[in-house]
Amino acid sequence: MKVYHSLSENMLTVNMLLSVFFLSGVSAGGCGGHQITFVITTPKSIVALNGSCLQVPCSFTVQVAENDFDRGEQTSAKWIPSNKDIFNISQGFNNDQINITGNIKQKNCTTVFSDIKSRQETEYFLRIVNSKFRATACSTPLQFTVQDSPEKPRIEPDLKDLKEHQSVTVTCSAFTPCPHSPPELTWNLQQDSLRQTEKNTDGTLTTKIQENITLSDTHDGYNIRCSARYPVIGGIKTSETEVTLSVSYAPKDTSASISPSGLVSAGSRVELSCSSRAKPPPRFTWFRNSEHGDMNVSVGKVYSFNATEGGKYYCVATNDLGKNRSSVILVTIKGNS
Ligand SMILES: *[C@@H]1O[C@H](CO)[C@@H](O)[C@H](O)[C@H]1NC(C)=O
Ligand SMILES: *[C@@H]1O[C@H](CO)[C@@H](O)[C@H](O)[C@H]1NC(C)=O
Ligand SMILES: *[C@@H]1O[C@H](CO)[C@@H](O)[C@H](O)[C@H]1NC(C)=O
Numbered sequence: 001m002k003v004y005h006s007l008s009e010n011m012l013t014v015n016m017l018l019s020v021f022f023l024s025g026v027s028a029g030g031c032g033g034h035q036i037t038f039v040i041t042t043p044k045s046i047v048a049l050n051g052s053c054l055q056v057p058c059s060f061t062v063q064v065a066e067n068d069f070d071r072g073e074q075t076s077a078k079w080i081p082s083n084k085d086i087f088n089i090s091q092g093f094n095n096d097q098i099n100i101t102g103n104i105k106q107k108n109c110t111t112v113f114s115d116i117k118s119r120q121e122t123e124y125f126l127r128i129v130n131s132k133f134r135a136t137a138c139s140t141p142l143q144f145t146v147q148d149s150p151e152k153p154r155i156e157p158d159l160k161d162l163k164e165h166q167s168v169t170v171t172c173s174a175f176t177p178c179p180h181s182p183p184e185l186t187w188n189l190q191q192d193s194l195r196q197t198e199k200n201t202d203g204t205l206t207t208k209i210q211e212n213i214t215l216s217d218t219h220d221g222y223n224i225r226c227s228a229r230y231p232v233i234g235g236i237k238t239s240e241t242e243v244t245l246s247v248s249y250a251p252k253d254t255s256a257s258i259s260p261s262g263l264v265s266a267g268s269r270v271e272l273s274c275s276s277r278a279k280p281p282p283r284f285t286w287f288r289n290s291e292h293g294d295m296n297v298s299v300g301k302v303y304s305f306n307a308t309e310g311g312k313y314y315c316v317a318t319n320d321l322g323k324n325r326s327s328v329i330l331v332t333i334k335g336n337s
């Protein structure tokens with residue numbers, strides 16, 4: 001009982017201390033564990049393109065009474081670079097260069113950085129201030145990297161394991177740092193593919209073009225090239241991707257040949273050879289027409305035998321996707337009919 005009592009006394013003290021710290025946090029807005037919990041959420045990795053603009057999706061949570069946001073009261077928000085006093089809002093920015101386009105009252109701190117330059121590769125801290133509270137998101141700086149050349153566009157799906165007759169939607173998509181100037185996408189498929197800019201789950205943007213294709217053997221080995229052209233200050237930056245289609249197909253153009261050609265002497269050697277286009281490579285089976293139906297006489301590309309009588313032969317090429325037969329070839333013995 002005694003222990004219990006002193007425990008709750010201790011908890012009371014802790015609670016009182018916490019409220020004191022909370023209040024002092026409210027008034028001073030300091031950082032060091034005792035301030036208002038204020039954290040921003042942005043994508044894990046943010047990549048900007050030199051000379052373009054950058055939209056950073058951003059939201060935040062702040063541990064203050066909800067109606068401090070709802071009261072119609074003006075809450076100002078600014079980004080303060082790490083080399084400035086991050087607790088002094090007058091050292092921060094929210095202007096045409098660093099424009100908070102999100103609605104702060106809805107805890108949306110989405111920001112557009114115009115005209116990205118390499119010197120912008122720094123940390124920024126969000127500070128919000130109104131008459132009820134002030135806070136800096138010290139534990140969650142905003143940082144991005146600036147690249148001089150854009151990332152390569154992506155071609156999807158994986159075009160390595162396809163089959164003929166299959167219908168696929170091929171997509172070329174490119175990262176889109178700036179919503180006002182998305183990249184122009186072109187490829188060597190259909191030229192009038194519709195361009196669309198979509199929002200990803202993390203709020204970043206992707207621009208894509210799509211085309212449906214029904215695959216045939218002629219697509220095997222075809223190279224799809226997609227290029228993205230980004231408008232940047234002072235010109236255009238381009239990046240390109242190429243993928244090679246790999247399409248499996250049933251045997252085609254199956255044909256049989258005979259050597260020597262023409263009439264052969266009875267008992268001499270004859271060689272029949274079969275060829276076909278197929279992916280994966282086909283197996284070959286030789287058949288001979290007879291009164292009792294077609295007889296399987298040999299397997300393998302080449303069938304050689306000593307011809308004692310004439311006959312009609314053909315070959316069949318087979319793989320996992322299907323089969324195809326050659327036309328009939330005649331073996332004719334000299335002097336016989
Ligand atoms: C905040 O920054 C402004 C402008 O840089 C400066 O004039 C002011 O003295 C600073 N305030 C404090 C409390 O440091
Ligand atoms: C920020 O961008 C919006 C349009 O998204 C524009 O209306 C506003 O004027 C810009 N703010 C500044 C300070 O440039
Ligand atoms: C935040 O604001 C941006 C810019 O106005 C907007 O595009 C986005 O949809 C908003 N996000 C949410 C979650 O409302």
Ligand SMILES: *[C@@H]1O[C@H](CO)[C@@H](O)[C@H](O)[C@H]1NC(C)=O
Pocket residue numbers: 050051117118146147148
């Ligand atoms: C960005 O471009 C400028 C000139 O256009 C160049 O001086 C700078 O080095 C580039 N920055 C990066 C990170 O490539």
Ligand SMILES: *[C@@H]1O[C@H](CO)[C@@H](O)[C@H](O)[C@H]1NC(C)=O
Pocket residue numbers: 169210211212
């Ligand atoms: C591709 O096919 C899907 C359904 O199979 C359809 O919804 C889509 O509109 C088609 N896209 C194009 C570019 O034709």
Ligand SMILES: *[C@@H]1O[C@H](CO)[C@@H](O)[C@H](O)[C@H]1NC(C)=O
Pocket residue numbers: 251252253254323324325
């Ligand atoms: C064999 O394939 C060709 C195409 O190369 C096709 O025109 C023909 O109909 C096929 N024949 C058989 C018997 O499958």
Ligand SMILES: *[C@@H]1O[C@H](CO)[C@@H](O)[C@H](O)[C@H]1NC(C)=O
Pocket residue numbers: 267268269306
């Ligand atoms: C097949 O014919 C060749 C000559 O064309 C001969 O040398 C060989 O012995 C023959 N083989 C048989 C099994 O008759």
Ligand SMILES: *[C@@H]1O[C@H](CO)[C@@H](O)[C@H](O)[C@H]1NC(C)=O
Pocket residue numbers: 285296297298299
């Ligand atoms: C042809 O005969 C061989 C050997 O007897 C056998 O392995 C093969 O499966 C047969 N092929 C067909 C298509 O009947």
